[in-house]
Amino acid sequence: MKYFSFIKHETKKDISSRGFTLIEMLVAVLIISLVLGVGFNVIGRGMITLFSSRDQITAFYLAQEAVESVKNVRDTNFLGKNDWLEGLDVCFNNDCAVDILDSDGIINTVHNNSYLKKNSSGAYGYADGEDSRFIRSFNLEDLGGQEVRINVVVVYGRGGKSFTTSEHIFNWR
Numbered sequence: 001m002k003y004f005s006f007i008k009h010e011t012k013k014d015i016s017s018r019g020f021t022l023i024e025m026l027v028a029v030l031i032i033s034l035v036l037g038v039g040f041n042v043i044g045r046g047m048i049t050l051f052s053s054r055d056q057i058t059a060f061y062l063a064q065e066a067v068e069s070v071k072n073v074r075d076t077n078f079l080g081k082n083d084w085l086e087g088l089d090v091c092f093n094n095d096c097a098v099d100i101l102d103s104d105g106i107i108n109t110v111h112n113n114s115y116l117k118k119n120s121s122g123a124y125g126y127a128d129g130e131d132s133r134f135i136r137s138f139n140l141e142d143l144g145g146q147e148v149r150i151n152v153v154v155v156y157g158r159g160g161k162s163f164t165t166s167e168h169i170f171n172w173r
Helices: 012-016 022-079
Strands: 115-118 130-142 147-156 161-170
Touching: 022 130, 022 147, 022 161
Parallel strands: none
Antiparallel strands: 115 130, 130 147, 147 161
16 A cells, blocks of 8 residues: 555545535525515615605695695785785685795796706706606685685606695684
8 A cells, every 4th residue: 555655545524525515605605685575675665765754755845835834825815904815716616836036926826737847956846847746735624704724745756656745724804
């Protein structure tokens, strides 16, 4: 045996210590793929939730802005000694639009079911800017001589999601 000492006999221990087998590599790649896939899925769903929440909050503020605009018309009428609903007649049983950037008047039916535009300062209106994903309308419902309900609907997003709110205003004069 001494004559063949230059031939190295490999033992089982020597073979296994050389590296990973093909099966071990496939299992490792599978585990890494599963972890990355789940991670990307969680990130994707988080982004969808983030954008949906952003749109819902914007829709809430746009609806509140419509309510406040109607209240402003009512209060301006009180100060001018006019009928408390003057200028709002067209909005009973009709959908109206609010454009706070329009100096000629904020209540109209011209822009009904039109997308609001977002201008460079971030304000929403109908005159200039890029089309947004929001459509805002409101109507008024007479609940008796001294009370009116303002119903506001803001439709947004690709799936036609909507935010609806209503508020009562009174003739407090």
